[in-house]
Amino acid sequence: MISKPTTLLRNARQGLPIFVVSLIWIVCVSARAQTASLPATGPYRIAGRVVNATTGEAVRKATVTALAEEDSHIVASVQADADGQFHMDHMPAGKFPLTASKRGFRTAFYDEHDDFNSAIVTGADQDTSHLVFQLVPGAVLHGVVTGDGGDRIESANVLLFQRQGDGARGDQIRQMEGTMTDDTGAYEFGNLAPGVYMVAVTAAPWYAMHPSAISGRSTINDVSSPLDVAYPVTFFDSTTEEASASPVVLAPGGREQADINLHAVPALRLQVSAPRKGNGIVQPELRQMIFGMQVSAESAGTFDSQQSGMVSFNGIAPGHYELAQGDPLRVVELDAATSQEVEPNIGTPAMNLTGTLSSAGGALPESVVLMLEPVGGHGRAGMQVNAHRGQFQFDAVAPGTWNIVAANQGQALQIVSVSTGGSTVAGSQFTMKDRALAIVATVSVTLTRVQGFARKDGKGMAGVMIVLVPRQPSAYEALVRRDQSDSDGSFSLRDVPPGQYTVIAIEDGWKLDWNRRETILRYLPHGVAVTVSDRSGTPIHLSDPVPVQPR
Numbered sequence: 001m002i003s004k005p006t007t008l009l010r011n012a013r014q015g016l017p018i019f020v021v022s023l024i025w026i027v028c029v030s031a032r033a034q035t036a037s038l039p040a041t042g043p044y045r046i047a048g049r050v051v052n053a054t055t056g057e058a059v060r061k062a063t064v065t066a067l068a069e070e071d072s073h074i075v076a077s078v079q080a081d082a083d084g085q086f087h088m089d090h091m092p093a094g095k096f097p098l099t100a101s102k103r104g105f106r107t108a109f110y111d112e113h114d115d116f117n118s119a120i121v122t123g124a125d126q127d128t129s130h131l132v133f134q135l136v137p138g139a140v141l142h143g144v145v146t147g148d149g150g151d152r153i154e155s156a157n158v159l160l161f162q163r164q165g166d167g168a169r170g171d172q173i174r175q176m177e178g179t180m181t182d183d184t185g186a187y188e189f190g191n192l193a194p195g196v197y198m199v200a201v202t203a204a205p206w207y208a209m210h211p212s213a214i215s216g217r218s219t220i221n222d223v224s225s226p227l228d229v230a231y232p233v234t235f236f237d238s239t240t241e242e243a244s245a246s247p248v249v250l251a252p253g254g255r256e257q258a259d260i261n262l263h264a265v266p267a268l269r270l271q272v273s274a275p276r277k278g279n280g281i282v283q284p285e286l287r288q289m290i291f292g293m294q295v296s297a298e299s300a301g302t303f304d305s306q307q308s309g310m311v312s313f314n315g316i317a318p319g320h321y322e323l324a325q326g327d328p329l330r331v332v333e334l335d336a337a338t339s340q341e342v343e344p345n346i347g348t349p350a351m352n353l354t355g356t357l358s359s360a361g362g363a364l365p366e367s368v369v370l371m372l373e374p375v376g377g378h379g380r381a382g383m384q385v386n387a388h389r390g391q392f393q394f395d396a397v398a399p400g401t402w403n404i405v406a407a408n409q410g411q412a413l414q415i416v417s418v419s420t421g422g423s424t425v426a427g428s429q430f431t432m433k434d435r436a437l438a439i440v441a442t443v444s445v446t447l448t449r450v451q452g453f454a455r456k457d458g459k460g461m462a463g464v465m466i467v468l469v470p471r472q473p474s475a476y477e478a479l480v481r482r483d484q485s486d487s488d489g490s491f492s493l494r495d496v497p498p499g500q501y502t503v504i505a506i507e508d509g510w511k512l513d514w515n516r517r518e519t520i521l522r523y524l525p526h527g528v529a530v531t532v533s534d535r536s537g538t539p540i541h542l543s544d545p546v547p548v549q550p551r
Helices: 005-013 020-034 473-479 517-526
Strands: 046-050 061-066 073-081 087-091 095-098 098-101 120-122 131-135 141-145 157-164 170-180 188-192 195-201 249-250 255-257 266-275 285-290 295-300 310-318 319-325 330-336 352-358 369-374 383-388 389-398 400-408 411-420 421-424 429-434 435-443 448-456 465-470 480-484 488-494 500-507 528-532 545-550
Touching: 046 120, 073 087, 098 131, 141 195, 141 249, 170 188, 170 295, 249 255, 255 545, 266 319, 266 330, 369 389, 400 435, 411 429, 411 473, 421 473, 429 435, 448 500, 448 528, 465 473, 465 488, 465 517, 473 500, 480 488, 488 500, 500 517, 517 545
Parallel strands: 046 131, 141 255, 352 435, 448 545, 500 545
Antiparallel strands: 046 087, 061 073, 061 098, 095 120, 141 188, 157 170, 157 195, 195 249, 266 310, 285 295, 285 319, 319 330, 352 389, 369 383, 369 400, 383 389, 400 411, 400 429, 411 421, 411 435, 448 488, 465 480, 465 500, 500 528
16 A cells, blocks of 8 residues: 555655656656546545646646555546646545646645645545645756866766755755756756755866876876866866855746856876785776765776786876775775875775674565665765575675665565664664674564544644654664645554654644754654554554644
8 A cells, every 4th residue: 555656755765666666757747648537436526726836826737637545546637727727526535646747847746745745535524625736836957068268068977966954964965967968068957946956067078188007007107198187076166176166046947057167187197906816806996976975986997017916097087086995995085186106005994794684573584685875975885685594794895884774575674773792773774894794683574554643623634744753762763754644634654663652743844854853852742652563564543633733
């Protein structure tokens, strides 16, 4: 059972397969293609008006689609009239997530907040004929990339990042998408959400010629050719320093221009260790980092002819990199400003991680897929292995904080705690240091759905943020769950592991920093307690409604 399509987006980030997320967007695209109501039988009606969320004006000819709660198939699809009015007649009793789409606007679910929305509940005594469906105009960010002398640069890689956060805990930057400039040097990102964005460009001068070390041993002191040049990563407004990058603020429906000029500088050469191992060598890898995220990697350095055990990375632009080299593998961050020979013993060793899966209740599947995801802003790539009969090993895990994710046959398994050296921490995160590590990851095989109603003054209230708060403070980050109440005030919290919780409902709570347990402590006294046992498999229905509290 799928309570809400947007819930799938949240679950996908917690380990569900990406094809599930793709399915939702396929459904939405299919919905946009339909303009007539599909056959439906029932006595109820869903009707309302589609409006511009910024101006309040009617959105003409928008496509509105009702999806089935169970599998997101299309139940009905209609096109709004010239006044934005729409109606779906003969609807059966049930819950129906609504989507709306129109060119120039961002496709959305009804009353959408983050990855949640309010489904429309039809039935006796339900007012579903006066909906106001707000669509946000899509914003556009465009520009032109030029080089020295104003030449327009074709096929430059333009990367878009979004700054998120309210500053209370420090802003976070995440990569959104990328594109290439056309033959006029122009690029464009369309249909963007309002927000604060950063733009970065990577490119190579078309005329650049970098030396090769094949014909003889090269050193970092070799005189470079005038054509041995590179473009550093360049940010808007044409700076090569991340800290000096100018943000671009996009308003709903706004159109902003961010032109970027690249300046060629002498390219660098990095010589690094490549020790032999068996019949081969340990190939080093040079990773380019932007805002703490890996955007490219190169492991095709050139060996010199004298087989000194060194590899040269030629034609490197000045900038920030992460280098993995040696045996055992060592990882070091480089702010490359000059050509250099990197010492083989600098950096922190990447060590093996071994582990055992333990069940918090129920039998473990014989085969489980495990993934490691980097946490805390470092941009290392994730890793994946299969655990057989509960045993697993990851080779050469770099230092840092990692999140471990488990799945079986495409279904996520909740990791509720990780034990290292006799110390157990709730959640799925652990820290890898400079030595081999053995962990025990406890998996909850049985997951439960917690259902209930959010009410204010005795009536169900829609659009309320529902938070499931674990009683154990250290388990908050791993076990907290959210949902949004539907049009009748009902909600359904998915994939809840065994434990003791408090359910709270907050009116207009979507701007709260809910990631911090301290933020919601004041709401807990008026919440509803619930205990999920390790034998629970069927949904738990709260006997008492959850009172809606003001933000």
